[in-house]
Amino acid sequence: MQSVNLKLPSSTGTEMAGTIDFPDAPPKAFALFAHCFAGSRHTPGAARTSKQLTNFGIATLRFDFPGLGQSAGNFAETSFSQNVRDICAAAQWLEENYQAPQLLMGHSLGGAAALAAASCLPSLRAVATLGAPFDPAHSVLHYADKIGEVDTHGGVEVVLGGRSLTISRHFLEDLAETNPEEYLHKLRKPLMVLHSPVDTTVGIDNAQNIFLKTRYPKSLVALDKADHLLTKQGAAARAADLIGAWAEQFIVPDYTPPEVSASQARANLAVGTKLGVVVRSNDRDVKVDRRKEDGGKGQGITAEGLFMSALAAATTQAIKEAAKGLPLDDVVVEITHIHDTVFERHIELKGTLSPEQRRALLAASKTSAVESFIHDAHIVDTLK
DSSP, X not given: OEEEEEEEEOTTSOEEEEEEEEOSSSOSEEEEEEOOTTOOTTSHHHHHHHHHHGGGTEEEEEEOOTTSTTOOSOGGGOXXXXXHHHHHHHHHHHHHHSOOOSEEEEETHHHHHHHHHGGGOTTOOEEEEEXXXXXXXXXXXXXXXXTTXXXXXXXXXXXXXXXXXXXXXXXXXXXXXXXXXXXXXXOOSOEEEEEOTTOXXXXXXXXXXXXXXXXXXXXXXXXXXXXXXXXXXXXXXXHHHHHHHHXXXXXXXXXXXOOOOTTOOEXXXXXXXXXXXXXXXXXXXXEEOOOGGGTSOOOSBOHHHHHHHHHHHHHHHHHHHHTTTSOEEEEEEEEEEEETTEEEEEEEEEESOOHHHHHHHHHHHTTOHHHHHHHHOXXXXXXX
């Protein structure tokens, strides 16, 4: 995975800070992520979810709304409606510079903004929200005791995430004029609503109301034991896994891997890694890397591991094939790299087998295709 920082224009022309998390291979599709109220693209909900989605071949642009994070602008001059337009502006920039987003995600108030923005993005094929409020005005309810100061001073200063921000009269009036049922009724995209049943910041009833007011196809999924900000270890990654698996049925790949026949394996360097490699064979991708002590980052199976895995699998299959009709319950094969080109193979046969049957199966273990390759393979190199 590779994360690239960049700059892009907001709907008003101010500069927004963004990050695209790229998968190891060329992206199958691009996505857009809108962060939570007063948060940034680096909050766990945005960063961890986007990074985890790279495992599904999806590249995600996450950005800071104006006046937040590392983006230019004054938060007091922004509004929910402007954030909706900022999402549309980010999608347009993504289309002009990479590919139009097929998946739109939003966390908390960013989720409400994503729902409102979805109807302006024709490229979308799916929308997902995490802990989103039904009514965007919910985001300021925790500061209800201070909102009265707006009439006196034109704004109220609050501390969010360790920083002081001003909630302006304009911001509150815009929220008051926002009717969620209007944009929810317009949503014509497959929707996944993820919400924690124990969310004490935005209650689960918000997810239920969103689900009731939107059209099918839609899914309501409980993020068990997750906190609102998804800071609990594994919460954001689990949400990404749910979104990625669900979105695959709707996404049309922008990139199709080159065809690799059943008798081939194809490897290329993994994006953003030192020695990482993506190997494709049998229509599957396998990430390969060296261990940290060998100069890699340990973010994939090693080449030696692939060899040992192939030998263990082929040995097990050869024994299973030869055991037809025999009382064999299970086979456990362990391959250990001793040193240099020396490997130890340990075979455990489980079942009520006679000594003769065990000897026959042990002999069969040496007939696997991989074993014959080790002795007979002849490699002819070609260079393009």
